[in-house]
Amino acid sequence: MMNDEWIHGGLTFLNLRDHTRIVQHITTLPDQYPEAHLAETKLRLEYVVAVEGVVQLRPSESMNKKMKTGAIENLEHVLKNRFDNYPKGPTWHAVFHDLLGDDIFNSDGDTWLFQRKTAALEFTTRTLRHAMSRWVTRAVSLRLCPILASARTVDLQKVE
Numbered sequence: 001m002m003n004d005e006w007i008h009g010g011l012t013f014l015n016l017r018d019h020t021r022i023v024q025h026i027t028t029l030p031d032q033y034p035e036a037h038l039a040e041t042k043l044r045l046e047y048v049v050a051v052e053g054v055v056q057l058r059p060s061e062s063m064n065k066k067m068k069t070g071a072i073e074n075l076e077h078v079l080k081n082r083f084d085n086y087p088k089g090p091t092w093h094a095v096f097h098d099l100l101g102d103d104i105f106n107s108d109g110d111t112w113l114f115q116r117k118t119a120a121l122e123f124t125t126r127t128l129r130h131a132m133s134r135w136v137t138r139a140v141s142l143r144l145c146p147i148l149a150s151a152r153t154v155d156l157q158k159v160e
Contacts, residue, residue: 005043012040016049025051046086084109 003022004015012027030037043049087108100106104115147159 003045005040012037014040014043014049016051044089046089046092 003017005012007013012030014025014027015022016025017023027033027036027040088106089108093106093108096106102111104112104119107115144159148154
């Protein structure tokens with residue numbers, strides 16, 4: 001997905017991100033490849049793009065030392081703190097509406113914020129611990145206890 005874009009010295013820099021990192025795509029000059037340049041001018045944040053070409057590591061002296069990737073803070077920035085900077089947009093919403101409706105995974109803005117706050121109330125440490133405790137208690141009493149009651153020796157690695 002397109003994360004960021006800027007023009008410097010006649011080159012267009014696109015920061016593209018996936019689930020693992022942000023990579024920087026540097027495009028050629030507009031007069032050399034006018035069709036590619038025209039396509040790039042139509043890109044917006046969060047558009048899904050595919051890039052073809054040669055991947056090269058930049059020389060160390062021209063690497064952007066300020067570009068942090070793979071840090072948990074970046075994920076928190078995108079998914080929590082500044083979610084409003086990364087809208088899914090109407091195309092995403094239309095494509096996934098039949099599957100996701102208007103829930104938290106397919107909403108933006110105030111609708112997303114309301115759903116996130118509502119979900120956060122349900123997914124606290126206390127509620128998850130309570131639910132897990134009920135599940136473990138039920139599994140032990142209904143599955144493990146009958147096995148232990150019916151046998152003298154039990155190989156727990158063979159218990160299903």
